[in-house]
Amino acid sequence: MMEHDPIEEQAARWLARQDAGPLDAAAKAGFDAWIATSTRHRVTYLRLEAAWQRADQLRVTRQAPVLPPPRASVARGPWRRWAPAMAVAAAVALVVIIPALDDWPFAAGQKFSTGVGDRYTAHLQDGSQIELNTDTRLRASVDQTTREVRLDKGEAFFEVVHDDKHPFVVISGDLRIVDVGTKFSVRRDGDRLEVVVAEGAVVVEDMAHPNDVAPTLVTQLSAAVAQPKAIRKSPRSEEQVRDALGWRHGTLVFTDRPLREVAAEFNRYNRKQLVVPAEGPMGDIRIGGSFEATNIDAFARLLHSGFGLKVIDDGREIRISN
Template structure:
């Protein structure tokens, strides 16, 4: 029997005994076992949760099933000593039934996604809300003892409900953001990750090896950009925070960035793609507020304000002087 199965079996046994009422000595034994390892508590709570969700496993309620439970093959020797055979058999059956049903009852990660130019608001079961930006892939799992999300690609804004007993963790490859309750955005482009804190504080952890191994604490107005084993932390103003989160209002706000970078941002939101043909044009500085999905309006402004040449070619807009 594997160590994991032994833990699950022991947890199931104590769950059955607890249902019948524990003596003071038995309660002390249970407490000692639970406190011996975090895995013990996790297994016990998980089985208890699954049992409750299954209505205490109705499959075990009938007398025929109890007879079958009593006839089950006895589990590990550590449980056999001094325990009634029917209780050991029932514990073994309960462990098997709960382990089988857990795959159906225990919360699996929910998948959320947006297409090009789409935004989506997701309400999680813990009361948190997540806004997904264009071309984003997110998974989330809420359980009685943990709250986790995985940002596989794209950008998301998290408004996390406060819960001191269950920190909220966002995984982005080998980096994680851990919070109790706050508002922040995360953007992931391959190996590059950017975290912007709008309210509260978060803890950003990087790869376990390298200069970014030590967690970085970020507070309101902090921006952290991680790539590879490195992370760069900086401060910004409330206005810049609002500008960077303007996508939540369907806008792109540029503060004198290059046309090349502006085109790359527009390309995230539109099927029509912008292509800057020469370095001199790419270096032009752009400022202002623009509708993220109205690429044609942006192109017209480039043409009228800078006198640039615009050439439409099968879904690609070529820009040059």
């Protein structure tokens, strides 16, 4: 409960005002006069300011609170609609045999791509949507007979409108993901693929090694990591799925992740690159929290203020050292 203390109320107002931006000359004179009125004003202000600054460290703690999605996208975004759907049984996906001709039929498809740090939502003619994350390239061929997307690189979130007769297929390298009325994300790093299913179910297949790897059903609130000749499934909590999809709101969410992995994530979203020594214990520093993906400078500052690391920024690279 907050005590009634007029001096503290005034101090808090001054602090909030300066938190909004630098004071103009008149306001600054007013503030200085207020501070000079009594020592009690001064100590009250210093106390609040210290607490407020200390809260900055939340950005580099293990478990910073997870940021709610921005209001605008809560209203129109899919999350609110997902919640009840999470409860219903997973739809069972059908595996459909697709001719493994390399570029067909994508020659006629639409191409979508994003630059580093950008996001883009593609609306397909069947009503499905694809949200492209940073540095992503894909080709979509969607018409009355075919619904196929080829993910060449990067990461995308698919929100698919159900159509019994025309399953939606995502192909990435030798891996194929077939879904029925599903919301899922696919991330490609070279020939490694990570599929996170938020709703419904998908089947992941290794087209190059059909005899070694059985098609794998991945249901909602689970993920699969697929590499040539290996598809591994693991469960995900609702929160983990939400965190994994934080990029849809421009947010990176980490829980207890080593700094070297965190740096690699930031580097996907920024031209300026974080450089963490490949050897040594620094890369093992554990990071948690919720960060703005494109604000690499703020993250570097926090490494400095929160962990006392040395940060050298030459404009192209940010080198981290002890």
